[in-house]
Amino acid sequence: MDMREVFVTTAEEVLADPRTTIVLADISAAAFAPAAARYPGRVVNVGIREQLMVGVAGGLALTGQRPIVHSYAPFLVERAYEQIKLDLDHQGVGAVLVSVGASYDRAAAGRTHLGPADVALIDTLRDWTVHVPGHPDEVPGLLRDLVCGRDSAYLRLSTQANARAYPEAGELRVVRDAGPGAPLLVAVGPLLDAALAAVADRPVTVAYTHRPRPFDTAGLRALAGIEVILVEPYLAGTSARVVGAALADRPHRLLALGVGRSDLRRYGTPEDHDRWHGLDAAGLRRSVDAFLTPARAAA
Amino acid sequence: MTTTTATDPALLGALLDRVRAGREFGANVYSTLDVLQVLYDRVLRITPETVDDPDRDRFLLSKGHAVAGYYALLAAKGFVPVAWLDDQGGPESRLGDHPDRLLVPGVEIGSGSLGHGLGLGVGTALGLRAQGRTDPRVYVLLGDAELDEGSNHEAIAYAGATGLGNLTAIVLDNRSASHGWPGGAASRFTVNGWTAETVDGRDHAALHTALTGHDHHRPHVVVAVVTDGE
Numbered sequence: 432m433d434m435r436e437v438f439v440t441t442a443e444e445v446l447a448d449p450r451t452t453i454v455l456a457d458i459s460a461a462a463f464a465p466a467a468a469r470y471p472g473r474v475v476n477v478g479i480r481e482q483l484m485v486g487v488a489g490g491l492a493l494t495g496q497r498p499i500v501h502s503y504a505p506f507l508v509e510r511a512y513e514q515i516k517l518d519l520d521h522q523g524v525g526a527v528l529v530s531v532g533a534s535y536d537r538a539a540a541g542r543t544h545l546g547p548a549d550v551a552l553i554d555t556l557r558d559w560t561v562h563v564p565g566h567p568d569e570v571p572g573l574l575r576d577l578v579c580g581r582d583s584a585y586l587r588l589s590t591q592a593n594a595r596a597y598p599e600a601g602e603l604r605v606v607r608d609a610g611p612g613a614p615l616l617v618a619v620g621p622l623l624d625a626a627l628a629a630v631a632d633r634p635v636t637v638a639y640t641h642r643p644r645p646f647d648t649a650g651l652r653a654l655a656g657i658e659v660i661l662v663e664p665y666l667a668g669t670s671a672r673v674v675g676a677a678l679a680d681r682p683h684r685l686l687a688l689g690v691g692r693s694d695l696r697r698y699g700t701p702e703d704h705d706r707w708h709g710l711d712a713a714g715l716r717r718s719v720d721a722f723l724t725p726a727r728a729a730a
Numbered sequence: 731m732t733t734t735t736a737t738d739p740a741l742l743g744a745l746l747d748r749v750r751a752g753r754e755f756g757a758n759v760y761s762t763l764d765v766l767q768v769l770y771d772r773v774l775r776i777t778p779e780t781v782d783d784p785d786r787d788r789f790l791l792s793k794g795h796a797v798a799g800y801y802a803l804l805a806a807k808g809f810v811p812v813a814w815l816d817d818q819g820g821p822e823s824r825l826g827d828h829p830d831r832l833l834v835p836g837v838e839i840g841s842g843s844l845g846h847g848l849g850l851g852v853g854t855a856l857g858l859r860a861q862g863r864t865d866p867r868v869y870v871l872l873g874d875a876e877l878d879e880g881s882n883h884e885a886i887a888y889a890g891a892t893g894l895g896n897l898t899a900i901v902l903d904n905r906s907a908s909h910g911w912p913g914g915a916a917s918r919f920t921v922n923g924w925t926a927e928t929v930d931g932r933d934h935a936a937l938h939t940a941l942t943g944h945d946h947h948r949p950h951v952v953v954a955v956v957t958d959g960e
Binding site: 449452472473475477478480482483485486487488489490491492493494495496498513514517518521522523 | 784830831832838839840843845846848849850851852853854855856857858859860861880881884885887888891
């Protein structure tokens with residue numbers, strides 16, 4: 432099962448709690464049809480109306496329900512951003528937002544269905560938890576925990592995944608240890624495998640997380656030497672401010688890799704976009720090597 | 731329990747003057763007062779003691795700028811201390827130019843940006859329904875210009891299609907929408923399956939009848955037309 436299928440299955444489980452309500456805007460409505468039949472009134476499909484989807488989530492939360500809101504990343508986070516800001520945060524209530532599509536899962540669909548800025552936008556808000564699982568098996572535990580809480584969270588699902596799961600990776604988890612003082616590469620979610628391949632023969636420590644917010648700054652400070660490399664599957668630099676603040680009292684250098692800002696106006700596959708954004712193993716290696724090669728003194 | 735104590739107009743006027751503190755108020759402040767009085771005197775089952783009761787009626791002020799009369803009424807009904815009305819909008823005040831539910835007892839939503847209340851109201855109505863609470867009703871007060879915001883039409887269509895019978899919208903129609911609503915604001919609701927009444931927004935008896943005399947099987951809208959005094 433891919434992450435979306437695991438999400439639907441797990442969401443059906445958590446619907447056993449009468450507080451849980453799923454709010455949809457047609458996306459995945461067919462997959463949720465059995466759950467809707469079993470729990471009428473707690474699987475709400477508002478049609479193709481994203482402002483209403485988030486507004487409804489806010490109203491549900493005001494009555495004490497725990498809404499799970501789901502759509503494609505750009506429709507969920509970008510289309511109704513003011514509803515997220517006002518109908519959830521400003522009302523002092525929370526919801527669990529679950530997106531599919533990630534940065535370019537639907538590459539052939541073009542710009543309208545790409546969501547590289549989602550995490551950066553959520554990051555303009557306070558106290559949100561952001562989970563970016565790297566494997567379908569990481570999804571059930573994350574969703575169950577989020578639904579138990581009351582605060583707001585964003586769970587970003589993707590068709591891209593690593594070969595194996597790391598279910599407990601909220602805090603930075605060292606996957607490859609190159610020893611004290613080695614450059615630290617932090618890979619977020621599904622980019623771990625490419626990052627590992629990129630530095631396989633380089634003296635670089637690799638740590639993994641599927642929880643970029645709140646970022647494990649204590650773990651970062653414990654692991655970081657001088658050089659820190661961020662590899663994020665969404666907009667490049669999204670976590671740069673967090674890393675910069677965490678290491679403000681120390682000399683350090685930061686390379687923040689991720690999806691570029693430009694609209695490439697190209698289709699193809701997610702793997703093509705990985706390559707075009709320099710996020711495949713070869714591209715990551717080029718960037719890391721350039722970053723770690725001592726710069727020549729200017730003539 | 732329905733609150734039936736009429737608010738003394740002289741008291742309300744005095745409290746409003748206290749909020750006003752010599753400033754000029756826009757017409758929307760006065761055009762909303764009658765609807766608010768009828769709601770709080772005769773329709774809403776809310777008291778200062780029941781602001782957290784899950785079975786209370788909900789009143790969502792979506793047109794958050796119509797706040798002066800709202801604050802005055804909340805003070806008259808004992809939801810907030812009268813002293814709060816002084817220095818409204820000041821650095822230490824809990825009463826902004828738009829209401830904040832986290833700062834003001836009895837305020838159900840923080841509003842200001844137009845077009846958010848009806849979606850929140852639909853969600854509230856769905857939440858009450860999911861909890862089996864068939865008694866409380868959700869009332870959302872909007873303005874006719876606020877209907878310009880497309881988010882309202884998402885909510886109107888969905889509430890009508892699903893027969894959300896515990897939801898009432900009140901549109902204060904002071905003819906302020908830049909491009910108007912040819913055929914009347916109510917038609918935007920009725921075409922989607924709502925029941926509707928259009929009444930004189932100054933006529934308390936007519937407002938009360940319009941707010942209470944419907945079947946509760948479908949969402950209901952009351953368009954309160956206020957043309958005098960803008």
